[in-house]
Structures are given as structure tokens and as C-alpha cells.
Amino acid sequence: MAHDTVIIGAGHNGLTAAFYLAKAGRKPLVLERRAIVGGCATSEEFAPGYRSATLAHTIGPLRPAIVSDMQLERRGVRFVRPDPRIVAPSGDGRTLVFSIDPGRTTEAIRPFSAKDAAKYAEFSGALSRAGGFLSSLVDMTPPSIDAPSKSELWELLKTGRRFRALGRKESFALLRWGPMAVADLAAEWFETDLLQAVVAARAIYGTAMGPWSAGTGAILLLGAAIDPVPGGSSITVAGGPGVLTRAMADAAREAGAEIRTGADVRQINVKDGAAASVTLSDGTEIAAKTIVSGADPRRTFLGLIDPVELEPGFITRIRNYRVPGTVAKANFALGGLPSFTGLAGQAAANLQGRVHIGPGIDYLERAFDASKYGEMSAAPYLDITFPSIHDASMAPAGRHVMSVHVQYVPFARRDGSWDGAEDAIAGTVLKTLEQYAPGVTALVEHRQGITPHALEQEFGLTGGHIHHGELALDQLFTMRPTLGWASYRTPIDGLFLCGSGTHPGNGLTGASGRNAAREVLKALPRTARA
Numbered sequence: 001m002a003h004d005t006v007i008i009g010a011g012h013n014g015l016t017a018a019f020y021l022a023k024a025g026r027k028p029l030v031l032e033r034r035a036i037v038g039g040c041a042t043s044e045e046f047a048p049g050y051r052s053a054t055l056a057h058t059i060g061p062l063r064p065a066i067v068s069d070m071q072l073e074r075r076g077v078r079f080v081r082p083d084p085r086i087v088a089p090s091g092d093g094r095t096l097v098f099s100i101d102p103g104r105t106t107e108a109i110r111p112f113s114a115k116d117a118a119k120y121a122e123f124s125g126a127l128s129r130a131g132g133f134l135s136s137l138v139d140m141t142p143p144s145i146d147a148p149s150k151s152e153l154w155e156l157l158k159t160g161r162r163f164r165a166l167g168r169k170e171s172f173a174l175l176r177w178g179p180m181a182v183a184d185l186a187a188e189w190f191e192t193d194l195l196q197a198v199v200a201a202r203a204i205y206g207t208a209m210g211p212w213s214a215g216t217g218a219i220l221l222l223g224a225a226i227d228p229v230p231g232g233s234s235i236t237v238a239g240g241p242g243v244l245t246r247a248m249a250d251a252a253r254e255a256g257a258e259i260r261t262g263a264d265v266r267q268i269n270v271k272d273g274a275a276a277s278v279t280l281s282d283g284t285e286i287a288a289k290t291i292v293s294g295a296d297p298r299r300t301f302l303g304l305i306d307p308v309e310l311e312p313g314f315i316t317r318i319r320n321y322r323v324p325g326t327v328a329k330a331n332f333a334l335g336g337l338p339s340f341t342g343l344a345g346q347a348a349a350n351l352q353g354r355v356h357i358g359p360g361i362d363y364l365e366r367a368f369d370a371s372k373y374g375e376m377s378a379a380p381y382l383d384i385t386f387p388s389i390h391d392a393s394m395a396p397a398g399r400h401v402m403s404v405h406v407q408y409v410p411f412a413r414r415d416g417s418w419d420g421a422e423d424a425i426a427g428t429v430l431k432t433l434e435q436y437a438p439g440v441t442a443l444v445e446h447r448q449g450i451t452p453h454a455l456e457q458e459f460g461l462t463g464g465h466i467h468h469g470e471l472a473l474d475q476l477f478t479m480r481p482t483l484g485w486a487s488y489r490t491p492i493d494g495l496f497l498c499g500s501g502t503h504p505g506n507g508l509t510g511a512s513g514r515n516a517a518r519e520v521l522k523a524l525p526r527t528a529r530a
């Protein structure tokens with residue numbers, strides 16, 4: 001089959017872009033270096049008979065239009081909206097339970113603080129209205145600051161109107177929250193340390209920032225734009241994210257895309273300032289006038305393109321694009337579900353969503369502190385799920401898998417060595433968890449530790465950064481990945497970006513892939529479109 005477009009990487013964004021481009025009549029070829037599709041969103045066997053969500057374990061959520069356009073539910077994807085969505089042990093024997101129903105959550109907060117219980121509905125409402133306004137920005141191409149086009153000006157005008165419609169109080173709050181430290185923001189609303197920590201955790205997830213870092217308020221808002229529920233809805237997919245990305249690949253193929261795995265792109269070749277072809281590691285050259293990279297911006301521009309094709313100023317800006325990974329992953333095969341102190345009732349019913357380990361703002365900040373000096377936190381912030389609860393086939397009968405997001409494990413280690421780090425990560429997780437779920441270590445049959453270094457080497461994430469680059473005020477929206485190039489286009493004609501290093505770049509939403517496909521189609525001459 002002749003291809004007019006090459007897409008680098010079969011992560012969920014590359015697959016989304018492939019689907020929309022194929023739907024529009026293009027003939028995309030997706031080239032993926034790993035043996036399977038999905039990028040950071042896979043479900044793989046890590047011990048005989050045990051499969052886990054290898055890296056990501058909850059789903060963005062994916063933009064609803066993508067779910068319906070790709071007909072993901074018809075393809076067998078079962079999205080799970082767990083209830084409870086979060087359980088957060090305090091470490092003193094009590095646990096705060098966040099339900100889907102805000103009324104039940106309020107009642108769960110009451111024993112901790114009647115004042116906080118009274119404030120919860122108001123906070124949920126404020127976050128939801130802010131998220132509602134920001135949601136429209138997720139699906140738009142950030143406008144050019146220098147020379148906005150007519151349609152960009154029109155979009156900006158509409159955004160301005162929606163902003164005004166928020167009203168004085170809410171619009172002022174939105175402007176004020178962004179630059180704030182999320183710790184201050186949470187403390188303005190609530191007095192319970194544990195509640196503050198759960199609210200704040202979404203603003204630091206995957207970043208090299210702690211709750212006291214300025215600008216984490218903006219990351220909270222970015223999260224609210226895709227899911228405005230305090231702490232998050234914890235949506236997942238039965239069978240893990242691999243089920244989702246396999247279905248996305250099927251949708252892209254059915255629309256007309258071809259997907260090749262085991263195809264590592266070594267170079268993007270440029271001719272007369274325009275994309276011309278890619279060369280694979282085995283020397284194969286594949287010609288295409290449109291190339292869409294789902295790899296991160298640093299890897300794309302500094303790893304795959306001859307520097308002579310880019311202006312030194314642009315190269316400097318990409319070098320300055322920050323990718324300080326702070327996350328490790330651990331997967332455990334368990335003989336049974338652990339029991340958390342303070343959680344009455346059936347473990348399987350209680351543990352459907354996420355378990356948040358990070359009982360206070362200072363705990364989270366201390367966990368971050370260690371990473372600033374190149375060390376792994378001795379008491380890390382953990383975000384845990386049990387994927388086998390939603391799909392029993394992920395573990396042998398009666399057994400379970402536990403998926404643990406571990407933060408902070410800095411990519412830039414003080415002693416520079418990763419020897420033995422996998423075991424150290426798994427060991428630290430268990431030592432930490434013993435305080436909340438005594439006996440958990442005795443349940444462990446197999447363990448897998450995935451370091452930030454492995455995230456770079458095996459999964460292609462430069463700096464081990466789970467978002468393809470820091471989510472921070474200076475790297476968002478019109479500045480993602482860099483000012484002047486936030487429109488998915490690049491200084492090389494015909495070369496586009498579609499991965500998480502572009503707006504909005506905030507987990508498994510598919511928005512970057514969909515927005516990029518729209519820009520690719522816009523850039524094509526009318527005759528080249530369907």
C-alpha cells in the first residue's frame with residue numbers, strides 16, 4: 001500500500017491521529033519501535049499468569065468524542081467508573097473514602113471535620129465550573145501569539161466571552177488559582193491535612209514539583225479541564241489500558257491506517273526544509289511528505305533530525321524544554337488483596353478505584369524534597385490500583401495484581417547509578433505500604449520495578465518524563481512545547497507533533513492526537529484532502 005503520511009509511534013495519541021487522518025482519506029503508516037502498540041498505555045504479563053497495567057493505570061479520561069468516533073465500546077472496551085473512586089488512609093487508622101456521589105463523600109469527610117464537610121460541595125462546584133470553562137481549551141489548537149489568524153482571533157473572542165460568562169467571582173478565582181501553590185489553594189478551602197493532600201495530589205502527579213511549588217494551581221486546573229471531580233474520577237478500563245490501545249489500533253486500521261510494530265525510526269530526513277522520509281534502524285527508508293511524530297519533542301528534534309535542518313535558536317529552546325522525570329512504576333503479583341486499616345467491609349468492593357498514599361501536604365512535600373537532591377523518597381507518594389478486580393483474567397484464580405505509581409524517583413540520580421534500583425523501588429513501596437496495609441509484603445509472589453531510566457530506554461520517554469515534558473505554567477498551552485510552535489506544526493514543512501509534549505499533554509485524553517490530525521488536514525492543499 002502507498003502511504004502519504006508516516007506517524008512515528010503507536011502511543012494512544014499516534015493511534016488517534018492515525019484514525020482521524022485515515023477517516024479523512026489519508027493513508028497513514030504508523031511505525032512503532034516496540035513489539036506492541038500502546039506506548040505508556042499497555043497491559044503486559046510481568047510474571048507467569050499475571051498481567052498488569054504496565055505503566056499508566058487510570059485513563060485520562062479520554063475525550064468523549066474520541067470514544068464515540070472510534071466506537072471503542074463496540075470494540076469491547078469496558079470503561080469502569082469505580083465507586084469508591086479513591087480511598088485515602090490517614091496512617092492513624094482512619095480512611096477517607098471518596099465516592100461518586102458527592103453527598104456520600106461529604107458524609108465521609110464529616111468525621112474528620114464538619115467545617116470541611118460543609119465546604120466540599122462548594123469546592124466541587126467551583127472546580128467543576130472552572131473545569132467546564134477550561135474543557136473547551138483542551139480541544140483547541142493554541143493560537144499564535146505573534147500573528148493570530150482570523151479563525152484564531154474568532155476562537156479567542158469566543159473564549160473571552162465564555163470567560164466573562166463565568167461571572168466576576170469565578171473568573172477572578174480562575175486567574176488567581178493558576179499561579180498559586182496548590183498547598184495554599186487546598187488550605188484556603190479545607191483544614192483536614194489528608195483532604196488537602198488528596199486534592200493537591202492531582203496537581204503534582206508526574207511532575208517535578210511538590211505541593212508548595214508555585215504554579216501547581218494551574219496543573220490542578222488542567223486536570224479539572226478533563227475531569228473536574230476533586231481528586232479525579234479514577235476511570236479505568238477492564239483488562240487495563242492495553243485493551244483500550246488495542247481497540248484504538250483496530251479502529252485506525254479499519255479506517256485505513258497501517259500499523260507496523262518493531263519499526264524503530266532512526267532519522268527523519270529533510271529535503272529543502274521539508275519532511276521527505278524516515279529511515280528505520282534496519283536502514284529501510286520510507287518516503288512521506290507528511291510526518292507526524294508521537295515521540296516527545298526532545299527525542300523528535302534532538303534525536304531524530306540532523307541539527308543543520310533547525311535554527312540554533314529553536315534547538316536551544318527545545319534543549320531548554322524541561323523533562324525531569326520523577327516517577328517509577330512497580331507491579332506486584334499478590335496471593336490476595338491486602339487489607340487496609342480503617343477500611344471496613346469487602347476489600348474487593350473498597351479497592352475498585354485508587355488508593356492514595358500521601359496522608360498530608362508535608363508528607364507530599366518531603367517526598368518531593370528528596371528528589372530535588374537526586375534521591376528517591378524514603379516515604380514516597382503512591383497511587384495504587386488493583387486491575388485484577390475489574391478483570392479476573394489478569395491473575396490466576398483467587399490472586400491479584402497491584403499497580404503502583406511511585407513518586408518521587410528522580411531520573412537525575414545523585415550517584416548516577418541504576419544498579420539494583422528496581423528492587424529498591426519495590427522494597428520502598430512495600431515498606432511504605434506496610435504502615436497502611438500490614439501484611440501486604442507477605443502476599444507478594446512476584447514484583448516488577450520500572451525505573452525512570454527504563455522509561456527512557458524501553459518506552460522512549462526522554463528524561464523518563466511521563467508527560468513527555470514537564471507540565472508547568474511555562475510549558476502549557478501556547479508554550480507547549482515552545483512559544484511559537486504550539487500548533488502541532490514545526491519549523492520543518494510537513495513535520496508535525498502529536499504526542500503528549502503538545503497541548504494539552506495531560507495523560508490519556510487523546511486530545512493531542514486529535515488536535516494534531518486536524519492541523520495536518522488544515523495544512524494540506526485542498527486537492528490532497530479526501
Ligand SMILES: Cc1cc2nc3c(=O)[nH]c(=O)nc-3n(C[C@H](O)[C@H](O)[C@H](O)COP(=O)(O)OP(=O)(O)OC[C@H]3O[C@@H](n4cnc5c(N)ncnc54)[C@H](O)[C@@H]3O)c2cc1C
Pocket residue numbers: 008009010011012013014031032033034037038039040041055056057058059060061263264265266294295296299327328329405455459460461465466467468498499500501505506507508509512
Ligand atoms: C509510569 C506512568 C504512569 C502513568 N499513569 C497515568 C495514569 O494513570 N493516567 C493517565 O491518564 N496517564 C498516565 N500516564 C501518562 C500517559 O500514559 C501518557 O501521557 C500517554 O500515554 C502518552 O501518550 P502518547 O501517545 O502521547 O505517547 P506514548 O504513550 O509515549 O507513545 C509514544 C510512542 O512512540 C514510540 N516511539 C518513540 N520513539 C520512536 C521512534 N524513534 N520510532 C518508533 N516509535 C517510537 C514509543 O515506543 C511509544 O510507543 C502515565 C505514564 C507513565 C509513564
